Amino acid sequence: MEKLNVNPNRMELAELKSKLMVAKQGHELLKGKQDELVHRFVVVVNQSKKLRADVTEQFTGLYQEFALVGAEISPDFLEEAFMSSGNSSNIEVTEKSIMGVRVPQFDYSVSKEEISYPYSFSYTNSELDASLRKCHIMMEKIVLLAELEKTCELLTNEIEKIRRRVNALEFMTIPQLQESIRYIQMKLDENERGNLVRLIKVKNKTKKQMSK
Template sequence: MEKLNVNPNRMELAELKSKLAVAKQGHELLKGKQDELVHRFVDMVRESKDLRARLTEQFSDLYQQFALVGAELSPDFLEEAFLSSGNSANITGSEASIMGVRVPQFDFLLPKDEISYPYSFSYTNSELDASLRKCHRMMQDIIHLAELEKSCELLANEIEKIRRRVNALEFMTIPQLQESIRYIQMRLDENERGNLVRLIKVKNKIKK
């Protein structure tokens, strides 16, 4: 590793040793943060994958239910029935922090626990009611999946940024500082040996 451009003196040596200590401490902290973020990321990816698989299966069942409904009721009636909604809902967004990473949080709020149907029961069948109840139950999971997948994206970006910083410290900054410290120490040792040799020669001349 190429050393830094430094002057071989004790003041420079002390400054480089201080920088090396800070670099090692920063590397340790960043590595710990990276490991924890990776752990959180893996857990969230696993949860997201399971939730997506469950929703995919539910959507498949829901499609089949609506197909049955469409076979018994006219498309015009269904379109008219769904033009007006019997429920209103609110989605509020906020933020949470995961190891300093700001991730979204969504809250899906319904004014009523029970779904209300925007049509008369006299002209529909039970399959349509069951389909709407399934949609009602799925909404919370759909919003949570969006929250998870966006959080995974943000965590992945942060992990990549930290990885680059950790690698820069581990493979460039710290080795350069260590090489520079070795160089200065070697030069100082050489100067001390040279001074010692000169002192011995002077002492020998004085004795003669």
């Protein structure tokens, strides 16, 4: 690992040592955060996977039923029937924090209300009512699924970011600091030895002169 470009003196050494300590602490903390995030992520992913399979299956059933409805009632009329629906989609969004990652939470009001049939019963058939009921029940799941999948995406981004930081600390910053500290220490030791040798030589010289 390449050492940093530093001057070999004691002040620099002290500074690098404190930097190394901070880097090690930071690495430890981030690693802990990453582990916990991955843990939470796996829980959310498993939930979301299960719910996705469920919803996909229900959708298939719904479309099959709805196709029957469409066969009996003309699409234009069907559209008209729904257009007069008084419902307006209101989604309440609150924010939740998972380990400091902000994720949305959806609250879909329509799914909690009693189902209302916005069309005249005399021109429609009972299959339409049935598929509408089915879709009404599904709505809650669809919204929850969207929430879970969004959470997955946001957590993925955060985990990726943190992993990069952890790796940078572990494989770049910390080795660089260690290498620089070793370099400074060697240099200081070398100076110390040089000094010692010089002193001994001077001592020997003065001894010789004294004895003359």
